[in-house]
Amino acid sequence: MINYEQYARVVLQKGINLKKGQNLLISCNAGNYDLARSLATEAYTLGAGFVEISVQDNYITKARLAAQSGDELTYIPNYQIGKAHQLLSEDWARIRIDSTEEQDVLGDVDSDKLSLLSKASRTALRFVSTSMMNGEHSWCVICAPGPQWAKKVLGDKATTEELWDVLKPVLRLDREDPALAWEEHGHDLWNRCKILNEMKLDRLHFEAEGTDLIIGLNGIGRWHGGPGSLPDGRMVFNNLPTEEVFTTPDFTRCNGTVRTTKALKVLESPVEGAWFRFEEGKVVDFGADKGQDVLKQFLDMDEGARSLGEVALVDETSPIAASGLIFGSILYDENASCHIALGAGYPFCLELPPGTTGEETLKSYGCNSSLLHTDFMIGSPSLNVTGYDREGKAFSLIRSGRFVLA
Incomplete structure (x- = not known):
């Protein structure tokens, strides 16, 4: 044992x-x-x-x-x-x-x-x-x-x-002090978020084979990654392992086509080779090599299931990606690959007025609402991601699957 x-x-x-x-x-x-x-x-x-x-x-x-x-x-x-x-x-x-x-x-x-x-x-x-x-x-x-x-x-x-x-x-359990290793890794992810937040990006453009997708970001959105803060000030890692930096996009602003790069579970059932076409924030067409029926059930679960609640950037040099393995677990595979999530957005990624609650109010701030939140991996060694600010200035974020953040 x-x-x-x-x-x-x-x-x-x-x-x-x-x-x-x-x-x-x-x-x-x-x-x-x-x-x-x-x-x-x-x-x-x-x-x-x-x-x-x-x-x-x-x-x-x-x-x-x-x-x-x-x-x-x-x-x-x-x-x-x-x-x-x-x-x-x-x-x-x-x-x-x-x-x-x-x-x-x-x-x-x-x-x-x-x-x-x-x-x-x-x-x-x-x-x-x-x-x-x-x-x-x-x-x-x-x-x-x-x-x-x-x-x-x-x-x-x-x-x-x-x-x-x-x-x-x-899991950094091979380190002399695993807890300290996670603290240091958390600081690295915070620094990456700091750079992205300072760019004040308006949208992201994902390009790879089968993918040409533009995701609009939220003007009050913030990038998060590493440990998060609880109301009492304690810091926690919601996922172990974690390699991502992520934010809540404007769920009304997504256009283009995207193809998943890893198999995953949807409603606890396997789905492979999924693709989606978005228009004005909603999935208007989709398909899958395996599990298309359950994917349809997912998309029809509620109105918010066809829109984005998260977009996350992950470097192909993360320990999980570097292993070269497909784990068949969303927790592991999402931390080896850039990904998007269909379904509910994270309110804590938005700088909302104090006391902001309620689905319709959150939606008015661009935060999607749904019973669901499922990640779909879209990263690959050939993926390029470019960010644009509101003036149209371009920032190279990822080239050939690796962060450049220039």
Whole structure:
């Protein structure tokens, strides 16, 4: 069994910055329960008040989808909603371990049923995702190696231990002081954001094979990356690993065509070779080599699913990209590649007037609203990104996949 003690400590101290007495919810699958247990054990060592592990299971979800239909799939127990309110009111921290051991379980289910189930859950618990995206509480998404994920990334004969050896340098666990290494990396990302913010960019132009896309930025938008600040001043990394700098674009200003460069999960189902054509901020045409049906369900989930909520820049020299591997996890692959997200935008990336709330008000400031937020990787070694300010001055940001920021 892999010793996760050091990893758990970094996640708890840098990922969620657990404070003494704070309660913690850890979500995982059966295949990554060992890491969840290590996190819980270390959390109590660090002074957690109460720790709960919640096991999610795509196999059970698949069984429900096969057996039920209609209103049966939209049932959400009231206790789940009450519990969610309690966790927010008590400022619980959250860690989600991505479902890398169950990646393909829902790949062949009825996409209409999956959409119905997902929409019901997302609608009932939307207040939770809104609070998280507003940066009001501490949360972190991570992954754990397992036999299925190892085979998917490294080949049929690969072991969990071999995948762990690949992940350790990506997670900076090979450093003498991993926590300090994350602090230093966070400062590097902050500096990159500082440069971008000083440019006061109006729009970005992405160009590569199959991609010619112009994304309008928000006049009150700010670039973020590395650790973010909680209301009490604590700094947290919402993703470990993270290599991106990102902002919330103006969801009404996107035109052109873009092709994804990595496979991903949409509504927990695999999608490959996706492409989109935007006009005036909305997807007006799309396709995919695999998973087109579930992609359609995603885009039809609500009005905001067809518009952008995020644009992120990632250097092809990031440790994840440099590995040359496709991880099949959005968390890892998005940090190896420039990406866009369809769905809800991040209000904390906008310099909004104090007390600004409500979907329509946020939309009036150019921040998209949706039940969804899914990243689509569009970066490659051939990608060029050029920024333009309001006067039309051009800034070379990325050439051949690498930051130049000139």
